[in-house]
Structure formats: C-alpha cells, structure tokens
Amino acid sequence: FxxxxxxxxxxxxxxxxxxxxxxxxxxxxxxxxxxxxxxxxxxxxxxxxxxxxxxxxxxxxxxxxxxxxxxxxxTPAVSAKTSNEKITKAKTPVDRNQISQKKTTFAxxxxxxxxxxxxxxxxxxxxxxxxxxxxxxxxxxxxNIIKDNPTRMYILALISTVFIGVSVGTVYLIRRKKTVPKAGDDFKILDE
Structure with missing residues (x-):
C-alpha cells in the first residue's frame, strides 16, 4: 500500500x-x-x-x-542473542540429550x-x-461521481418540457400561417 x-x-x-x-x-x-x-x-x-x-x-x-x-x-536487521551453549556429559544417564537451561532470546x-x-x-x-x-x-x-440533486432533476425536467412545448407551438403556428395558393389565385378578373 x-x-x-x-x-x-x-x-x-x-x-x-x-x-x-x-x-x-x-x-x-x-x-x-x-x-x-x-x-x-x-x-x-x-x-x-x-x-x-x-x-x-x-x-x-x-x-x-x-x-x-x-x-x-x-531493511531492519533481526538480531538473535544466544549464549555459547556447551553440551556436557550428564553425571547420571538420561533418556535424551540435554542442553543447558539458559534461554535463548530473539529481539x-x-x-x-x-x-x-x-x-x-x-x-x-x-x-x-x-x-x-x-x-x-x-x-x-x-x-469521480457527482451526486445528483433531486431538485436539479425537477428543474431540468421542467425546462425540457417548456422547451419542447414552445418548439411544437412555434412549428404549429408557422405551418398554419402558410397556406398553399391554389392554381389561379394569383389572377383577378376585372370588369371594365
């Protein structure tokens, strides 16, 4: 780490x-x-x-x-302190080998x-x-994630709805004003 x-x-x-x-x-x-x-x-x-x-x-x-x-x-060194242990012959017979009872310490x-x-x-x-x-x-x-704000979502939805509504209304009004002229509408008969 x-x-x-x-x-x-x-x-x-x-x-x-x-x-x-x-x-x-x-x-x-x-x-x-x-x-x-x-x-x-x-x-x-x-x-x-x-x-x-x-x-x-x-x-x-x-x-x-x-x-x-x-x-x-x-790297830290590991030190071991040991005594020079001597193996000696026991005065009486033993079942197994013995070493001196001094403790070995490790620091x-x-x-x-x-x-x-x-x-x-x-x-x-x-x-x-x-x-x-x-x-x-x-x-x-x-x-890296930006937490969402619920009021921000509602405001964004409202703005989007208003924008779409205004766009649809504008398209409707523009299409309604334009009328396609019929053939012959550009001529007038004058009585003289």
Whole structure:
C-alpha cells in the first residue's frame, strides 16, 4: 500500500497527482483531498504497485512538478542473542540429550511503513472530510461521481418540457400561417 500524510496546518488538494514506480503510474482521482494532519492509504490492489516499486516511488503534481521521491531505508536487521551453549556429559544417564537451561532470546525490530510528508502550496487549499481509505477499485470510481440533486432533476425536467412545448407551438403556428395558393389565385378578373 501507499500512505500519503499531510503534515501541514491546512487541507491539501492532491487531485490528479501522479505516483510513479518502476514504469508504473497511478493518477489520484479528482476531488482527492487530505485534511490537515491526516493521511490517505491507497491499496496496492488499486495502484498495482508492489514492494519492488518502493525504490523508484515518486509523487508529482498534475503539472509534472516533483513533490516527493521516496528513498527506502535499509531493511531492519533481526538480531538473535544466544549464549555459547556447551553440551556436557550428564553425571547420571538420561533418556535424551540435554542442553543447558539458559534461554535463548530473539529481539526483532518491527518494520514500519514510512509515512510520506507532503508540502502543498496554499493555492491548492480547499474543504475536506476525514481520512480517506481507498480500499478497492470501486472507491476510486465512486470518488469521480457527482451526486445528483433531486431538485436539479425537477428543474431540468421542467425546462425540457417548456422547451419542447414552445418548439411544437412555434412549428404549429408557422405551418398554419402558410397556406398553399391554389392554381389561379394569383389572377383577378376585372370588369371594365
């Protein structure tokens, strides 16, 4: 997954920004906004990025300005602390082999996914909701849909009906005014 974090004190509009990684690219959908001090997590199912792409991961604006280049840190080492255990001969016979009772401890450091801090120009500040989590392709498609307003639909239907009614009435009046002249109507007989 890719995690984008906004460390600024204002909302960041990252609509149409592009993530690049090893020949792959992912364009963030329209109306993508990160709240102040919030983050967006984008699933690898959506971006098609893998862990192999992390060394070449770059984030650019829709104009092509480089915002961030990810540099992976070294892989955390797993250290094992063991004592030099010595196998000794038991003084009395045993059913199976024994080793000293000293415990072997393993200390592993947990690998964390790095958080990307984005600095955004103030001209891209706009209103926003809480954290956005792109869990799958449907949520990306859903973000580009403008929700319908029922009153807008009624107004559009009314305007369409009025337009069609006026058009039909105009055609009727134009056709009614035009009368086709009969043969001989253009001649008058004059009595002199």
């Amino acid at each position: 890719v995690e984008l974090l906004n460390n600024t004190n204002y909302e960041a509009d990252i609509s149409q920004w592009i993530l690049f990684g090893n020949g792959k690219s992912f364009v963030l959908p329209r109306n993508t906004i990160i709240s102040s001090k919030k983050k967006i997590i984008i699933s690898s199912k959506v971006t098609n990025f893998s862990t192999l792409d992390k060394d070449a991961l770059k984030l650019t604006t829709h104009q092509g300005n480089m915002v961030f280049t990810y540099v992976s840190s070294t 592993a450091t947990e690998a964390k996914t790095p958080e990307v801090a984005i600095s955004v120009p103030e001209k891209q500040v706009s209103a926003v909701t809480d954290d956005i989590n792109f869990g799958g392709p449907a949520s990306v498609v859903k973000s």
